[in-house]
Amino acid sequence: MENFAATITSHDTYVEGIPHETFRELRATNPVAWTNEPDGGRGFWSLTKYEDVLYASRHTELFSSRMGIRMEDMDEEETEARRTLMEMDSPEHTRLRRLVSRPFTPRAVHGYEDSVRELAREVLDNLNGANEFDFVKSVARELPMKMLGRLLGLPDEDLDWLVSRGDALIGNTDPEFTDYVVDQTDTSAYRLLPFRSPVALELFEYAQQALEQRRITPTHDVLSALLEPNSEGDRLDDPTLKNFFTLMVAAGNDTTRYSMVAGMQAFIERPELFARLPLMDDAERKALVDEVLRWSSTTMHFRRTVVEDTELRGQQLKKGDKVVLWYVSANFDEDQFNDPFTFQPDRTPNDHVAFGLHSAHLCLGAHLARLELRVMFEEMAKAWSSVEGNGPSERFRSNFINGIKKLPVKVTWR
Numbered sequence: 485m486e487n488f489a490a491t492i493t494s495h496d497t498y499v500e501g502i503p504h505e506t507f508r509e510l511r512a513t514n515p516v517a518w519t520n521e522p523d524g525g526r527g528f529w530s531l532t533k534y535e536d537v538l539y540a541s542r543h544t545e546l547f548s549s550r551m552g553i554r555m556e557d558m559d560e561e562e563t564e565a566r567r568t569l570m571e572m573d574s575p576e577h578t579r580l581r582r583l584v585s586r587p588f589t590p591r592a593v594h595g596y597e598d599s600v601r602e603l604a605r606e607v608l609d610n611l612n613g614a615n616e617f618d619f620v621k622s623v624a625r626e627l628p629m630k631m632l633g634r635l636l637g638l639p640d641e642d643l644d645w646l647v648s649r650g651d652a653l654i655g656n657t658d659p660e661f662t663d664y665v666v667d668q669t670d671t672s673a674y675r676l677l678p679f680r681s682p683v684a685l686e687l688f689e690y691a692q693q694a695l696e697q698r699r700i701t702p703t704h705d706v707l708s709a710l711l712e713p714n715s716e717g718d719r720l721d722d723p724t725l726k727n728f729f730t731l732m733v734a735a736g737n738d739t740t741r742y743s744m745v746a747g748m749q750a751f752i753e754r755p756e757l758f759a760r761l762p763l764m765d766d767a768e769r770k771a772l773v774d775e776v777l778r779w780s781s782t783t784m785h786f787r788r789t790v791v792e793d794t795e796l797r798g799q800q801l802k803k804g805d806k807v808v809l810w811y812v813s814a815n816f817d818e819d820q821f822n823d824p825f826t827f828q829p830d831r832t833p834n835d836h837v838a839f840g841l842h843s844a845h846l847c848l849g850a851h852l853a854r855l856e857l858r859v860m861f862e863e864m865a866k867a868w869s870s871v872e873g874n875g876p877s878e879r880f881r882s883n884f885i886n887g888i889k890k891l892p893v894k895v896t897w898r
């Protein structure tokens with residue numbers, strides 16, 4: 485295959501779209517593919533089959549998250565300084581996950597539905613009956629931001645700033661979101677900070693202040709809860725708290741936003757689907773949300789590192805090799821999904837890997853994200869009788885996040 489590595493690693497590729505054809509060929513002819521990194525990285529194995537992504541996710545004793553979960557190489561000092569829940573293996577991971585998971589369980593999230601609905605209505609009300617707007621900026625960016633603010637107990641006036649900081653981190657490959665574009669500027673001075681960005685310092689400082697306030701006067705929010713010891717008397721230290729705060733701002737916002745945008749795009753392309761939305765029952769709307777998540781595959785990959793020499797489909801993987809799990813390819817694997825390139829709103833079963841796999845690192849915010857998507861789609865269907873595109877959209881520059889960052893739309897209010 486001609487230079488597939490450049491195609492799948494280049495951030496610029498994804499400005500045009502996901503290179504599905506290249507992933508399809510890799511699945512068929514080279515499913516465990518050694519992938520050279522164009523910019524001096526030491527290269528990695530690309531896993532593109534669903535079955536192999538599942539295998540690597542489940543065998544954490546062979547495929548570790550500790551040495552980093554992004555494609556980039558990081559030395560020991562960098563990894564240590566930037567470590568969050570994501571870059572841990574058990575038992576360290578299990579301990580922290582237990583400490584932070586309470587607000588994200590299905591039961592806890594079920595209790596947020598009224599809040600999410602109230603916020604979704606507020607977002608739509610704030611459009612003031614406008615017929616034309618950018619769906620990303622005016623709708624999809626707003627709900628996850630407001631919901632995170634409510635969960636963490638942060639003042640409304642801080643939220644826009646906070647989310648712009650999160651965007652600068654996750655958007656560290658797109659010049660629209662940051663001055664510190666990792667592959668275009670020298671970011672070595674920030675190598676010990678999340679996403680090699682000084683923006684992380686601003687978030688750390690904000691988190692520190694928010695935590696100090698809650699130590700003096702506890703509030704009823706997730707941040708106060710994180711300061712409490714758990715039933716075994718275990719509690720989080722300050723660096724862990726600040727890293728977790730940054731992780732939530734970065735991981736909880738744009739992922740949900742871009743998945744919501746993918747849903748809107750699906751409605752624009754299929755007007756009959758949007759028209760049918762108010763008639764669907766709960767199970768049908770849940771299935772629709774999962775198909776949007778599969779289709780969107782918003783986080784396109786995560787990485788692991790080989791713990792001891794092993795073999796996969798005849799390839800010899802050596803201790804220390806990087807392995808990239810291409811969730812975006814697994815979600816379109818024709819051996820797992822019937823007719824994967826057809827959007828099927830009623831697809832069942834739909835064991836997509838948009839949130840990772842049912843293994844240790846399965847997305848902590850999966851239930852919350854599903855709820856936000858479903859409720860927003862429901863409220864959109866109540867508010868609007870039709871939606872259509874209104875000019876060219878623009879895609880995010882990233883081999884990591886699949887997102888439409890601008891989607892001009894025209895809607896008809898009921």
Ligand code: HEM
Nearest residue numbers: 569570735736739740743782786839840845847848849853
């Ligand atoms: C549609 C929206 C979302 C998508 C597509 C998504 C995707 C993912 C994926 C694929 C992982 C697995 C990482 C790995 O395999 O190493 C993950 C982990 C994680 N996500 Fe999400 N996420 C979303 C929303 C959220 C939200 C709303 C939050 C929090 C408020 C969140 C917080 C986290 C955290 C803390 C982890 C780390 C879990 C661990 O390592 O144990 N995510 N997410």
